[in-house]
Amino acid sequence: NAGVTQTPKFQVLKTGQSMTLQCAQDMNHEYMSWYRQDPGMGLRLIHYSVGAGITDQGEVPNGYNVSRSTTEDFPLRLLSAAPSQTSVYFCASRLGTQLKPTQSGYGYTFGSGTRLTVV
Amino acid sequence: AQSVTQPDIHITVSEGASLELRCNYSYGATPYLFWYVQSPGQGLQLLLKYFSGDTLVQGIKGFEAEFKRSQSSFNLRKPSVHWSDAAEYFCAVGESGNTPLVFGKGTRLSVIA
Numbered sequence: 001n002a003g004v005t006q007t008p009k010f011q012v013l014k015t016g017q018s019m020t021l022q023c024a025q026d027m028n029h030e031y032m033s034w035y036r037q038d039p040g041m042g043l044r045l046i047h048y049s050v051g052a053g054i055t056d057q058g059e060v061p062n063g064y065n066v067s068r069s070t071t072e073d074f075p076l077r078l079l080s081a082a083p084s085q086t087s088v089y090f091c092a093s094r095l096g097t098q099l100k101p102t103q104s105g106y107g108y109t110f111g112s113g114t115r116l117t118v119v
Numbered sequence: 120a121q122s123v124t125q126p127d128i129h130i131t132v133s134e135g136a137s138l139e140l141r142c143n144y145s146y147g148a149t150p151y152l153f154w155y156v157q158s159p160g161q162g163l164q165l166l167l168k169y170f171s172g173d174t175l176v177q178g179i180k181g182f183e184a185e186f187k188r189s190q191s192s193f194n195l196r197k198p199s200v201h202w203s204d205a206a207e208y209f210c211a212v213g214e215s216g217n218t219p220l221v222f223g224k225g226t227r228l229s230v231i232a
Contacts, residue, residue: 033219040128042209042224043163058219090162092220108153108213108220112162 002026006091006111013081013118021076021114023091029109031094032074036060036087037113043090049074081118089114121146123212125223132200133231140195140226142210152193153211153220154184163209169193180204205230 007022023032033048035058045058049068063085065077074093078085091111122145132138144150154166167178174186184195193210207227213220 035222040224042125043211043222045219045221048219107165107168110163 004091004093004109004111006089006114008114009112010115011117013078013116015081015083015118017081018077018079019081021078021089021091021116023074023076023111024072025093025109026072027093027095027109028071029093029095030071032068033058033092034064034066034074034076035090035092036085037090038087046076046089078116081116083118085116086118087116089116121150121212121218121221123210123221123223125208125210125226127226128224129227129229131229131231134202135199138195138197138200138204138228140208140210140228142193142195142223143191144193144210144212145191146212148214149188150212151214152184152186153213154178154182154193154195155209155211155222156180156206157209157225158206166195166208200228200230202230202232204228 004025030051034046035043037043044060046064047066049055052068052071055066055068068074090113092108094108124143126141152169155163156166157163166182167176167184169176169186177183182197186193207225209225210223211220
């Protein structure tokens with residue numbers, strides 16, 4: 001299993017450009033989410049999805065769009081990049097939203113991150 | 120709404136000394152609690168987790184954490200710190216179902232000789 005794969009690992013954008021951060025998992029996880037990490041702020045939730053066709057906003061959704069057309073993929077789109085979106089982005093997934101933590105297989109898997117710089 | 124507080128932004132300890140990183144949560148029911156570690160430029164690695172049962176949980180790399188419901192705390196401990204433990208540590212709270220994982224802002228650990 002590859003786990004959670006994020007691409008690209010590094011990206012530099014100019015203000016106003018658009019791009020898509022890719023996140024793919026091969027574990028048949030229902031739950032997927034995007035976080036951004038900034039110094040002193042920890043990880044803040046951007047968007048999450050509990051299954052194909054279902055997405056919801058997190059703490060800091062402005063400037064980002066997501067969709068979930070398949071179980072495997074959960075891309076994060078920046079429509080018009082701003083310097084405030086310079087950050088490290090992490091994708092995380094989890095098996096079955098109805099699975100209890102005491103059940104086998106429960107646990108979050110994180111991707112290795114995408115470092116984005118907007119100039 | 121769930122929230123997680125890590126009161127210490129930065130802690131410095133001597134190698135071989137004991138360590139305790141604090142974590143307090145705000146949550147109505149019994150939370151599911153996690154500690155993650157992040158080395159510079161790396162992703163997140165799960166150290167340990169608490170769901171139910173014994174309130175003292177053991178993790179990897181010699182870490183342990185104790186859940187104290189009365190204090191809404193889940194502090195991370197290690198009896199003897201090694202230089203390789205220098206990293207950032209995150210406490211997180213979640214649950215089953217559709218509620219996302221919520222992270223604290225992290226505690227940066229420096230280890231000196």
